[in-house]
Amino acid sequence: MTLQDVLHLGPFNLPVRYVVFVLSIAVGYGVMSAVLLRRPELRRRTGNRLITALLLFILVWKLEPLAASLLVGIFGGRLDWSSIFLQIFVPGGNLAAFLGGIAATAYLGAGLFVSKIENRPDAPLGPEGADQSGGPPAARLPLAQSSLALAAAIAPALLVYIAASLLLTPHITVGGGSPPTGVRPVIGTSVGDLAPGFDADALSSGRLSLTGKPGKVIVLNFWATWCPPCRAELPDLVRFSETQQTSRIEVWAVDMTSSESSVGAVEKFARANHLRFPVLLDRTGTVAAAYKVTAVPTTYVISSDGMITAKQVGAMSPSWLRSRVTATLR
Secondary structure, three states: OOOOOEEEEOOEEEEHHHHHHHHHHHHHHHHHHHHOOOOHHHHHHHHHHHHHHHHHHHHHHHHHHHHHHHHHHHHHOOOOHHHHHHHHHOOOOHHHHHHHHHHHHHHHHHHHHHHHHHOOOOOOOOOOOEOOOOOOEHHHOOHHHHHHHHHHHHHHHHHHHHHHHHHHOOOOOOOOOOOOOOOOOOEOOOOOOEOOOEEEEEOOOEEEEEOOOOOOEEEEEEEOOOOHHHHHHHHHHHHHHHHOOOOOEEEEEEEOHHHOOOHHHHHHHHHHOOOOOOEEEOOOOHHHHHOOOOOOOEEEEEOOOOEEEEEEEOOOOHHHHHHHHHHHHO
16 A cells, blocks of 8 residues: 555545545644643644644645646636636645645744743733633743644654655555566556556547557546546646657546547547547446546556556646656656
8 A cells, every 4th residue: 555545435535645644633633632631721722723734734735736727827828717726626736735834834933923922021911811720821821832832743743644654655666667576566556566458449549559568658547528626637637748758658548438428528528628648438448447447537657667656546736747757767
């Protein structure tokens, strides 16, 4: 299991990395609450700050793709509001996480600065009065105590997240086109497996097949015209395909044709959205079944040796796509 793997809970698909993130936050909050058990006012104020910082991180992380799409539309001279608002389905990438981390850290830092000002001898006493445990007034919590309270939550959360990430990291990582010496690869749909072979009709491209060693990196994206997250990430796939000035990479979009109203609808959608890469028609669902697609979009990155080097269930961020393909090319 890798941090790109997904837990299938009935009709829901929950990325493992989200579970690890939530678990680490819960552990950090629990440790902080235990440490400050006898300081209810400090615990309450620290908890409020942490929750607000977490919400700020999630907001920035989630809205970054929408903001990026808006900027691309403005500077590209083509604003498509329906496409822009669909970006809400796209998860934030590394840049979004970095910006969210900066925003959350800045908020927590500002809170500590306020604590320092409130702790001045001439600062007015807050309306809540003294702490119930007999500690300092609620409005005059010392900076050192506020800092240690935050550290009591953040440090355990980071340790749990890092430890879980290391434990879940597979032996075969992104970028390895071949399995370790002595290990015979098997055909499957996990990272490190040989990609299942198939052949299917493609719009304007005849019939395409994937067997053995394709000789180039294949980005295999399963999608459908009725799927909002699929439509949200397609502009990124188009831009990625257009910016690749190399014959070593190809994008193949496998349409779930068995769930579409007609092939004509797929052709019309492909023309309207400028899909110049091959659009394969999975008329009977056999290709999706071979790749165990339980939700769309689902994306695989396949090396030139035919090995699966990355997998994403759900919409992918542009940074995820670039980083996985770049690592596979090495």
